[in-house]
Amino acid sequence: MQLTAQGISTTLPAGWEGRISRRVDPTLDSAAAAAGFGTHGERTYPVAHLANFPLPEQRADFGSGAVDLMGPDHLFVCLFEYGPESVGTALFAPQGLPRKLRAAQFSPRALQHVIAGQSGFQRFFTEGNRAFCLFVVLGSHDNAPALVPLGNQVLSATTIEAR
């Protein structure tokens, strides 16, 4: 199943689903800012959520609300884009979306919020002159040897269009 939007494209394997979104930009849309869709000065950029479980509608950018529902066989992948001012900074110096993760790279300490049994991976990088954070959550750290290759399958099928 193909999913393409905002210069991000991926092919989802069996059992996976996804969503690519970009919230209304309150800085460019004063009506949206007035309606409570953020604060003036805030800029928004694309976010992709990919998962092998049903994504709930209420999700935060880095998966709060979704990761809480994960079972031991589940994976959650988040690609979060940052503004162009981040390109070229030290944090985003690594080039290219990581597509070959190893189980040893996952740690419970990499989670935004520690959830018993889960572990995560976070990497800031630049691809196509665009700054991103890749955040991957495993439903069970014990299942990392089986889950990480599934994540790599999705990441290998994901491309980012240059800006």
Add this chain to the structure above:
Amino acid sequence: MAVLVTILAVVVGLLSLLVVGLLRSHAAILKQLHELGAGVGDPAERAGVRTPVEFKMQSGLPTLAGDTGFRDGADVRGNSVDDDVLALRVVGASHPTLLAFLSSSCLTCAGFWESFAEPDQLLLPESTRLVVVTKDASEESPSAIASLAPPGLPLVMSSAAWADYEVPGSPYFVFVDGPTGRVRGEGTGATWKQVANLLAQATGDLTFTAGPGAVRRSKPQSDADREREIDQQLLAAGILPGDPSLYPDAEPEQI
């Protein structure tokens, strides 16, 4: 002159035949749509007169082989009312999916939109995922759908899904078994309660009508709370959006 009159008479005759043929064809199509229940939500329909087709379910669960009585389901791809691009897994999912094909204009759909506005009251089995499917923005009013969109329920604007499931009209429901990806039941009803009753009878899962399967969805406030706290601290320190101190390495003109 006589030749012209004759030609005109022949043309008028042919056109009359064409019109009669079209009217007959139109009547046949309307009759078939009515039999399928597509007129259930017709705004022209008199109040209180409803003739929904039966919600038909296959007996038993489909199996991967030898279940010719079940037709194939399809994954749902489309856009949200916020113009997100989304792909929902239906085929091969570990859970069953109930697809609710609704429109913003049909009268009967109004009752379903109202029922879906409070997902916690739907008494769906926890394993069943309810997905609302409307037609594309080219055939539906996005603003009207946005005003009706139930909070907490996935809503996909996808004319392709309507075509994939051969939806005859709205409202229409399709119940898909996830592991096999086969359609287990489909049809329409006048109210959510009626559809839920039929689903309960057909699946033997009384949760559809009796609970306690209220959909439990956590509402993530963590990010919003954290952002609010950080904003408050920055504001208290006199740092407003765009403040140069937020971009220590940037050139002034780049801010």
